[in-house]
Amino acid sequence: MTLTRIIRFIAILCLLQSVSLWAQEAQPLQTNATVEVQVERLSTQLRCLVCQNQTIADSHAELAQDLKQEIREMATKGMTDQAIIDYLVSRYGDFVRYKPPFNPATSLLWLGPFGLLLAGGIGLFVMLRRRQKMTTDAPLSADEARKVSELLK
């Protein structure tokens, strides 16, 4: 083993060491797995009101961290998903839910796309029917029929 090889070996060992140190640091602080699963599930369904287009899970805003902590505490107390969501909706409004609930105010949001699809479908149907009428084939005259059969010979 030459000296350079030994140095290389030591260098790789050092690198691996630092990787394993990192892995330790990234370990979750919480130990209760079921609570963490619930926190994770809920935080992907709830909106961070500071960044608005991110979920609490994605956001690094301080409020998102606080809300996650709040959810964790509620989950530890054994509250159900629905109870936790209701708690936050009563404070921040329906907007905190990433998936808006179906109610009169959001009916257009939920049904609008289907309405557009239906309108488009009806439009397409009507247009195709009309086009079909325009292109109904006229019967060939005797002269034309003779020409065709000549060409196909």
Add this chain to the structure above:
Amino acid sequence: MKRALIPLAIFLIVVGFLFKGLFLNPREVPSPLVGKPAPQFSLPRLDNPETTFSPKEMLGKVWLFNVWASWCGACRDEHPILVELSKAGFVPVIGMDYKDTRPEAQQWLDQGGNPYNIIAVDADGRVGIDYGVYGVPETYVIDKAGMIAYKQIGPVTYDALRDKIIPLVKRLQAQ
């Protein structure tokens, strides 16, 4: 000829909606707490951490509840307006120092003046969550029965005071 106008009509309708959208503020999420009782809490006061403030103390009065912090840039804009409002003395203003440190909050007050009758300290932001605070400054108008009558999201401006907050406070005081 008529058929050719249909896409134009659709275009104009879409333009109409988008134009209206230009003047909406997506940050202003209507609070579900308006019309509901103000959440109760008991927090240490800034001037004396040994004593606490609770909204119960304000029952029978119309008051403003202003959430602020020394790290908040927009609070700097509204601060002189609040100072002026407090000098007029026509409505008590209770402050809540949100996720802040005492020395920085104190320094802020020393520099800009103190418009608050009482300041409660919400160091960890828990009461803030109870009030649905998501961007300081936020200001609540709370009536004599302890109900939230209005929420101002973002800084209190002269326009907001003149058009909304002062007329509302007067109406609630007359009740």
